[in-house]
Amino acid sequence: xxxxxxxxxxxxxxxxxxxxxxxxxxxxxxxxxxxxxxxxxxxxxxxxxxxxxxxxxxxxxxxxxxxxxxxxxxxxxxxxxxxxxxxxxxxxxxxxxxxxxxxxxxxxxxxxxxxxxxxxxxxxxxxxxxxxxxxxxxxxxxxxxxxxxxxxxxxxxxxxxxxxxxxxxxxxxxxxxxxxxxxxxxxxxxxxxxxxxxxxxxxxxxxx
Amino acid sequence: xxxxxxxxxxxxxxxxxxxxxxxxxxxxxxxxxxxxxxxxxxxxxxxxxxxxxxxxxxxxxxxxxxxxxxxxxxxxxxxxxxxxxxxxxxxxxxxxxxxxxxxxxxxxxxxxxxxxxxxxxxxxxxxxxxxxxxxxxxxxxxxxxxxxxxxxxxxxxxxxxxxxxxxxxxxxxxxxxxxxxxxxxxxxxxxxxxxxxxxxxxxxxxxxxxxxxxxxxxxxxxxxxxxxxxxxxxxxxxxxxxxxxxxxxxxxxxxxxxxxxxxxxxxxxxxxxxxxxxxxxxxxxxxxxxxxxxxxxxxxxxxxxxxxxxxxxxxxxxxxxxxxxxxxxxxxxxxxxxxxxxxxxxxxxxxxxxxxxxxxxxxxxxxxxxxxxxxxxxxxxxxxxxxxxxxxxxxxxxxxxxxxxxxxxxxxxxxxxxxxxxxxxxxxxxxxxxxxxxxxxxxxxxxxxxxxxxxxxxxxxxxxxxxxxxxxxxxxxxxxxxxxxxxxxxxxxxxxxxxxxxxxxxxxxxxxxx
Numbered sequence: 143x144x145x146x147x148x149x150x151x152x153x154x155x156x157x158x159x160x161x162x163x164x165x166x167x168x169x170x171x172x173x174x175x176x177x178x179x180x181x182x183x184x185x186x187x188x189x190x191x192x193x194x195x196x197x198x199x200x201x202x203x204x205x206x207x208x209x210x211x212x213x214x215x216x217x218x219x220x221x222x223x224x225x226x227x228x229x230x231x232x233x234x235x236x237x238x239x240x241x242x243x244x245x246x247x248x249x250x251x252x253x254x255x256x257x258x259x260x261x262x263x264x265x266x267x268x269x270x271x272x273x274x275x276x277x278x279x280x281x282x283x284x285x286x287x288x289x290x291x292x293x294x295x296x297x298x299x300x301x302x303x304x305x306x307x308x309x310x311x312x313x314x315x316x317x318x319x320x321x322x323x324x325x326x327x328x329x330x331x332x333x334x335x336x337x338x339x340x341x342x343x344x345x346x347x348x349x350x
Numbered sequence: 351x352x353x354x355x356x357x358x359x360x361x362x363x364x365x366x367x368x369x370x371x372x373x374x375x376x377x378x379x380x381x382x383x384x385x386x387x388x389x390x391x392x393x394x395x396x397x398x399x400x401x402x403x404x405x406x407x408x409x410x411x412x413x414x415x416x417x418x419x420x421x422x423x424x425x426x427x428x429x430x431x432x433x434x435x436x437x438x439x440x441x442x443x444x445x446x447x448x449x450x451x452x453x454x455x456x457x458x459x460x461x462x463x464x465x466x467x468x469x470x471x472x473x474x475x476x477x478x479x480x481x482x483x484x485x486x487x488x489x490x491x492x493x494x495x496x497x498x499x500x501x502x503x504x505x506x507x508x509x510x511x512x513x514x515x516x517x518x519x520x521x522x523x524x525x526x527x528x529x530x531x532x533x534x535x536x537x538x539x540x541x542x543x544x545x546x547x548x549x550x551x552x553x554x555x556x557x558x559x560x561x562x563x564x565x566x567x568x569x570x571x572x573x574x575x576x577x578x579x580x581x582x583x584x585x586x587x588x589x590x591x592x593x594x595x596x597x598x599x600x601x602x603x604x605x606x607x608x609x610x611x612x613x614x615x616x617x618x619x620x621x622x623x624x625x626x627x628x629x630x631x632x633x634x635x636x637x638x639x640x641x642x643x644x645x646x647x648x649x650x651x652x653x654x655x656x657x658x659x660x661x662x663x664x665x666x667x668x669x670x671x672x673x674x675x676x677x678x679x680x681x682x683x684x685x686x687x688x689x690x691x692x693x694x695x696x697x698x699x700x701x702x703x704x705x706x707x708x709x710x711x712x713x714x715x716x717x718x719x720x721x722x723x724x725x726x727x728x729x730x731x732x733x734x735x736x737x738x739x740x741x742x743x744x745x746x747x748x749x750x751x752x753x754x755x756x757x758x759x760x761x762x763x764x765x766x767x768x769x770x771x772x773x774x775x776x777x778x779x780x781x782x783x784x785x786x787x788x789x790x791x792x793x794x795x796x797x798x799x800x801x802x803x804x805x806x807x808x809x810x811x812x813x814x815x816x817x818x819x820x821x822x823x824x825x826x827x828x829x830x831x832x833x834x835x836x837x838x839x840x841x842x843x844x845x846x847x848x849x850x851x852x853x854x855x856x857x858x859x860x861x862x863x864x
Contacts, residue, residue, distance in 0.1 A: 221419060
């Protein structure tokens, strides 16, 4: 689906460096897998949607979070990793391969064939560290627990870093000020929205 | 805006080489340079331009220390955003600028509780330095501070955002005193000597991504320009890797790598200001200053549990100074089942940081997660920083893996003990009760640790400490440490102010002998 440029990118409340970073990210998100293996990448695409369904937030539009994660994994990282996991790229290959093997161990089917509840059970048990022993899987249950935190973090980070998600959720965090003037947010506005901030569509109504 | 460095001491013998230009290095560099010493500061990272900082969180990771660390133990800690920076100005480029003073009782934790250790001196010893730092960098705060009537802040408080207002209300409901917290943020424009114009805070909320208008009081816009004006040389892009020593074992030069080439800076004295992990790594890898066996030990953090909730009205948590409201009432709670205490602060937050904390701690996925992200603009939090006791298993060691410089990557093991668990439970109960009292929905408790403290403890006993109470190595008399590595205990306060105050005190001690 074609992307419409979010209006806030043209605001004079955004710096050119920030705008460039967001535009590059939009372009990158429409690119291709470059780093992960095809098998790992295909599974990641499914897992992204199972962890974070986008339809309730974006409607018809669907962001390629797996592509964004694939790119981020080749970047400089954030300066640390769990000592019990291998380096980032290897950890994602191993983590995804393990997820597939645990799926077969638990349900006798590959991940893609599982129904929603089965996938949920698998992802929850991975996150809790309660997966049953599986001698074939590269990662133990405790490693899956650590990697599950990284996995979920990367998925929500990729989503929220995208300007379309920011626009739809009404997030103004990129609008701290322009190049000439760093406007910030007026003191009076701290308890309400300013005109230049994107509207919060909040597709999910009040919490139940 | 940074003053140009004109001096080049690379062919000379420097009086002092300082490794690191953050909170531990910068005040000391300035002090020594002002006293006429020839100072070279080696900084692993680049110089940044404040106006080029960006609130885009993935891009702003350029301010983090990106040389990989291995995080182990039962409660492995996240690095980067909460503790470890790079570049001229160090971690203060991305610190939150919440600047409480360390409570006098926290210097005497062992005497009070039998847990942890005492500092070799009390709060009164550091007080003049604390006040000097506050005066010089610029700190905002309330006209009257409820927990210390004598205190005065030069700038009026920053404007409250929704999280700050929510916490005020919650404190009133449960009977806690609250105030606008002390912030290293100026709320009126100021012409900073040797730097230039610093604008007043404009509530942009991106303190952790780098302040673009100079309102946040770091060292890139305070102590470092002062140091340069007095002849110090700041040398960015230089990763210190080792030392040359004479027959007595004294350090005669610092070895570092710049642009892939090894270089040397001759010197008469060295100060390590590289932070609890890098300072310890450098000493361990070079087998230095460790006759006590204490280098890398006593690694501490702060218990930094957060509680978040969703409100009916918009909160827009990215706007305004993130954590304005403070309560110090829990520094010694009456019903405590732990040693020490904790500070409370309100929490706004940038979206990726907020979501990362959420998904690492909370198991929700699927539509429940989508719904939570949709409620970002209706969210507000409350958080704490509390004492963390030193434990045998919590330490920095060298791993078997090598980094791009061929140095062993550091491994940091961190596991909460009974004291941290008890404090986490106590604070969680209180913060949940506070958020319930103001009608927050979907209340979530997020267990996490922040900051890094310890690994080169100061003390009076050479067998049990790495440096003396002034930061001087017991083993090598021209080696000093000026950063949070030397803290004997963590205290509850965010460490930056204490680090800067200790740096000035160490500089004064050095000036008597260097």
